[in-house]
Amino acid sequence: MRRVLIVDDHATFRLGLGALLQTVPGVQVVGEADRGQAAVAMAASLRPDVVVMDLHMPDVDGVAATERIVRAHPETAVLVLTMDDDGEAVFAAIRAGAGGYLLKTAGQDEIVRAIHAVADGDLIFGGPVAARVRAMVANNPAPAGDLTGLTAREREVLTMIVRGEGNAVIARHLVVSPKTVRNHITRIFRKLDVVDRADAIRKGHAAGLR
The missing domain is CATH 1.10.10.10 (Winged helix-like DNA-binding domain superfamily/Winged helix DNA-binding domain)
Structure with missing residues (x-):
């Protein structure tokens, strides 16, 4: 069972994703947060296997929240799920400790696969993001x-x-x-x-x- 904390300041998206994941065998949503600081606190108290993290939030942004969570709880994986497909944002998130990066256009199956992948310690990117990352690595070795x-x-x-x-x-x-x-x-x-x-x-x- 993968215990998941969802972090997103858009209530409709957050609640919709939570409802969707609750129907998936092997996944349990243990909490939801709408701010980065709350995410850090809930990660400490709930100790989820995976935090599904948006990047753009009030108070503490997703990159900073990811860094704090991973540094304090290395056993917790972070999967970024955002609308931002900018290559610099991807690298900032990965450097902060995120194990995966998907766009919010990803389908249910892709999100679920990514949750399991990062929980297992894999590094995973959604298709459009992977292409950008490869291009940036090639151009900025x-x-x-x-x-x-x-x-x-x-x-x-x-x-x-x-x-x-x-x-x-x-x-x-x-x-x-x-x-x-x-x-x-x-x-x-x-x-x-x-x-x-x-x-x-x-x-x-x-x-x-x-």
Whole structure:
């Protein structure tokens, strides 16, 4: 069961999404918030598996709220669901710790898949957003060889990715769960500003990992 907190200042959308998700097997809506500060407080008290977060809200915006929630509760995933398809907004959200980014035009099935994906530690983008992210990564690559933001464990995971190891092999080697490996990979992708394994491997090679 995925426990979900919905954060959106538009009551009609928030209530509609809540009603929709309540009909989905395996998903439980545990709370709703209409402001960023309330979202941070409710995430602390409810400890949801996933926060579905809009970006534009009164008081604390969605990016700042995401950063606070993820920093205080790393076990809670954030899925951004917004109308903003600007590439800079996407990267701001991912850098803040969001595990996924969808537009509000996404269908029910896509939203539900994304909720499960980010809860499992995956990094996921909606189709139109993914195209923008790829274009921005291609046009604004991170400095070659810059892995300074990675922890020692993240560098270890990236090294194994560069060597072609799959998640299951990495999990066995590190003696951790596959979900933990996915969480590491999500953070690696976020810190390196990459959107998939191939981009991460290229960055790793550029840094001298073999």
